[in-house]
């Protein structure tokens with residue numbers, strides 16, 4: 001028998017087999033596990049074992065690895081989609097900022113990127129919006145986001161862009177987003193954002209001792225927490241409709257106390273009702289390696305995950321679930337429990353999961369008018385740029401980014417985590433180009449993550465979870 005393309009998952013008591021070609025999961029006994037992994041003999045199997053194996057085969061399981069070539073299924077369609085179906089653009093109105101956050105990609109903690117005073121001029125902003133208009137003929141809704149540096153340093157430009165959007169997209173539904181440190185939210189700006197129905201994402205890491213550790217003003221001497229909170233209070237007082245469209249972005253630093261942060265976001269008046277998106281410090285291209293060794297945090301995060309799993313089991317109420325672990329619950333529910341299961345999941349020409357459609361899902365234009373797949377990319381890496389607003393998309397660069405798995409083709413073709421991989425061009429950047437080593441050094445962590453998601457899913461299923469709870 002050819003070696004089947006499977007991965008074994010051990011839970012506390014049982015052994016499960018994840019079949020990569022079909023995405024199916026089956027409980028198997030130890031004898032079957034040994035045999036299918038090439039460590040046991042067929043003679044050791046009894047009749048019942050043989051029937052189980054035949055049954056799995058009849059469902060399309062246990063086939064060998066069938067991937068012949070790494071190529072993204074959207075490669076032949078992406079050019080057409082980009083031509084007429086864009087529906088969003090994030091605009092970097094400035095690279096300057098009045099904060100100096102330690103883990104900001106422009107802080108000097110990362111290779112190649114440092115703060116500078118580059119501002120986007122009106123000509124570039126107008127050309128970016130014209131570019132979006134020319135490439136969105138099939139879209140009825142348009143979203144424009146403003147990003148920095150700190151975008152509020154360029155409020156006049158933002159207002160001019162909004163007016164221009166209202167004019168050129170007058171037959172479409174237009175919405176606006178902004179990511180800000182909040183310090184420059186004057187009363188007038190707050191009222192303006194409420195009138196224009198902006199969604200505003202504010203960077204806030206937790207209580208003062210946590211937030212001020214990494215987020216200081218540009219003079220490096222003063223923490224920014226009090227200013228941010230004072231502005232949030234002000235939004236509540238004068239623009240309650242805007243408050244409903246405010247979310248927080250928290251960067252989690254393992255040196256901080258997770259339980260303090262969790263308590264703050266779940267109990268602090270005003271804050272507790274606002275959605276939080278939590279991310280760990282960005283490690284790609286960082287000069288120093290981040291090692292998570294905080295045992296107290298590990299235990300607390302595990303506790304909060306456990307409560308989250310209990311929620312999925314309908315054993316605790318939603319308000320007991322930490323906002324900081326919601327994304328992981330969503331991964332179990334949306335990625336694993338809703339995975340496509342069929343004989344045809346794996347095609348001979350295929351690409352690992354991970355990359356978005358560059359230019360479609362989160363296109364980003366920087367202050368110079370260069371186009372990138374999203375705002376998380378390293379703008380100084382040549383393989384990240386996918387064109388510019390004057391000459392249009394560089395389709396070869398778009399396809400290279402979409403097909404990033406080709407740089408690790410032989411590894412990806414044999415990888416059991418293929419369908420749930422989370423790597424894209426951003427994680428494959430070595431500071432200068434897309435490079436196999438940059439990608440491969442993250443594979444073990446990706447596979448551990450997927451293994452844990454599958455384990456959590458299986459255990460929840462064993463306990464009767466039907467994944468109907470909303471997250």
Ligand code: SF4
Nearest residue numbers: 355356362373374424
């Ligand atoms: S991080 Fe990667 S997959 Fe996500 S939007 Fe950016 S380029 Fe796309």
Ligand code: SF4
Nearest residue numbers: 352411412415421443
């Ligand atoms: S984990 Fe690594 S080898 Fe596996 S699919 Fe992702 S990039 Fe490829």
